[in-house]
Amino acid sequence: xxxxxxxxxxxxxxxxxxxxxxxxxxxxxxxxxxxxxxxxxxxxxxxxxxxxxxxxxxxxxxxxxxxxxxxxxxxxxxxxxxxxxxxxxxxxxxxxxxxxxxxxxxxxxxxxxxxxxxxxxxxxxxxxxxxxxxxxxxxxxxxxxxxxxxxxxxxxxxxxxxxxxxxxxxxxxxxxxxxxxxxxxxxxxxxxxxxxxxxxxxxxxxxxxxxxxxxxxxxxxxxxxxxxxxxxxxxxxxxxxxxxxxxxxxxxxxxxxxxxxxxxxxxxxxx
Numbered sequence: 001x002x003x004x005x006x007x008x009x010x011x012x013x014x015x016x017x018x019x020x021x022x023x024x025x026x027x028x029x030x031x032x033x034x035x036x037x038x039x040x041x042x043x044x045x046x047x048x049x050x051x052x053x054x055x056x057x058x059x060x061x062x063x064x065x066x067x068x069x070x071x072x073x074x075x076x077x078x079x080x081x082x083x084x085x086x087x088x089x090x091x092x093x094x095x096x097x098x099x100x101x102x103x104x105x106x107x108x109x110x111x112x113x114x115x116x117x118x119x120x121x122x123x124x125x126x127x128x129x130x131x132x133x134x135x136x137x138x139x140x141x142x143x144x145x146x147x148x149x150x151x152x153x154x155x156x157x158x159x160x161x162x163x164x165x166x167x168x169x170x171x172x173x174x175x176x177x178x179x180x181x182x183x184x185x186x187x188x189x190x191x192x193x194x195x196x197x198x199x200x201x202x203x204x205x206x207x208x209x210x211x212x213x214x215x216x217x218x219x220x221x222x223x224x225x226x227x228x229x230x231x232x233x234x235x236x237x238x239x240x241x242x243x244x245x246x247x248x249x250x251x252x253x254x255x256x257x258x259x260x261x262x263x264x265x266x267x268x269x270x271x
Contacts, residue, residue: 056090060245087258
């Protein structure tokens, strides 16, 4: 569970309040989703490339963060998406939360318009409607945070995503959460190195957790990746991809930085 009084607990509480205050016709949402464009392959694409090239970079479009404030007040979403793709990113993550991260569904739509890469909607999914609306707005994958969900919710949201032909990046912070993710049917695991209590990054967490992720899963390391050395260390630990936000957004040359991060061979997980 998420510790009280942390950034994440406040964000999740806000999203749950918003979800509970809405009157949603879930059947109507499903009907709209069924008429929207088919998602681009996400975890399947990472699986295809993981044995044939350097570690995949999921490059993030991120306007601000609760702890760091504005990262780039004049960010050009279209130009950033093009730079990420030109640099060799395998996918793009887009923050769509407005209150805490300054993002929007329009940012996601802009990325889809200016890039052919699969797109992850990075938001705080707390309801079935959130999952279905992600498909409607054009997301190819969603983020599910184990610490924010019950076991039943996690299984339900993974199932809905699959029914809608979307992927689910299931985020964990420790081994117990990893076990819950695997028991819920997750096939793409994101290990977030940011501690839920202190919000500090533990640079050893992803490496220590890698050996417990089955090789059949796509393994993604998140948070605290700020150099090619970090990327190499995670590649050597067996990660298939890294999700990088602040380091890329603050970069003077996003294309070159993506290329620099991705230039490492991937190790193999034995399990």
